[in-house]
Amino acid sequence: MHVVIMGCGRVGSVLAHSISERGHSVAIIDRNPEAFRRLGADFDGQSITGVGFDKRILTAAGITRAAAFAAVSSGDNSNIIAARVAREVYGVNTVVARIYDSQRAVVYERLGIPTVATVRWTADRMLRHLVPDDQPPLWRDPTSTVSMVEVRYSGEWIGHPLARLERAAGTRVAYLMRFGIGTLPTNSMMIQDGDQLFMLVTEDIVDSVRAVAAGTPEGQGE
Structure with missing residues (x-):
C-alpha cells in the first residue's frame, strides 16, 4: 500500500x-x-x-x-x-x-x-479524567446522531450478564476495557469489577442509559 x-x-x-x-x-x-x-x-x-x-x-x-x-x-x-x-x-x-x-x-x-x-x-481526553461524571462523547458519527460514551455502572451489576444491562438500557455495548485491553462483548460475557463500558447512544436515550447503569438489575426486566 x-x-x-x-x-x-x-x-x-x-x-x-x-x-x-x-x-x-x-x-x-x-x-x-x-x-x-x-x-x-x-x-x-x-x-x-x-x-x-x-x-x-x-x-x-x-x-x-x-x-x-x-x-x-x-x-x-x-x-x-x-x-x-x-x-x-x-x-x-x-x-x-x-x-x-x-x-x-x-x-x-x-x-x-x-x-x-x-x-x-x-x-476531551483531559476532561474525562478531571470530571469523570460529565464526559463528552468519545465518538460521534458524521451526522451527530449516534455517539459512543463511557457509561459508569453501579456495583450491583457486577456478576450479571452484560446482555442483561444492554436489554435494560435499550442499546449495545460497543466495546469494553478489561485489564487495560479493549474487548468486544459476547452474549455470555459477565460484568466484572473494573470493567469500563463504552455504549452506543442517541441524544434522546443517553440520560436513561446512564440512569439504568447507575441503578440496580432488580426490576429492570428480562
Whole structure:
C-alpha cells in the first residue's frame, strides 16, 4: 500500500515512520526542506519539498497510486484543501485531515472527510479524567446522531450478564476495557469489577442509559 502524507511536523514524521515500519511505501510532503530532518537517516520513503495540494507535487509523491492520504500540516485551510484534492481530483479512498478548529471538523466530517480535531481531542481526553461524571462523547458519527460514551455502572451489576444491562438500557455495548485491553462483548460475557463500558447512544436515550447503569438489575426486566 502507498500512503502520501502532507506535513512533516511531529505528527507527520512519526506517522511516516510508523507506516514504513509496517512495510508500506510512503511519501511525505512539506514546504520546508528543513522539516525532513525529523525523519532521520533511516527513513526509506520519499521526502518531497513543496505545497501539498499542488498537483505537480502530488504526482511526484505518487498520489495516482496512493491508497491513503493524510493532511497533517499546521494549517487547517491547507489540510482541508489538500484532503479535498486527494479525494475529489485523484479519487483516493482513504483521506484523513488534522483540524485544530473543532467546528470546522464537524463540517468536513459531513462532507465525508474524516478529521482529527487535535485540540478538542486533547481537551476531551483531559476532561474525562478531571470530571469523570460529565464526559463528552468519545465518538460521534458524521451526522451527530449516534455517539459512543463511557457509561459508569453501579456495583450491583457486577456478576450479571452484560446482555442483561444492554436489554435494560435499550442499546449495545460497543466495546469494553478489561485489564487495560479493549474487548468486544459476547452474549455470555459477565460484568466484572473494573470493567469500563463504552455504549452506543442517541441524544434522546443517553440520560436513561446512564440512569439504568447507575441503578440496580432488580426490576429492570428480562
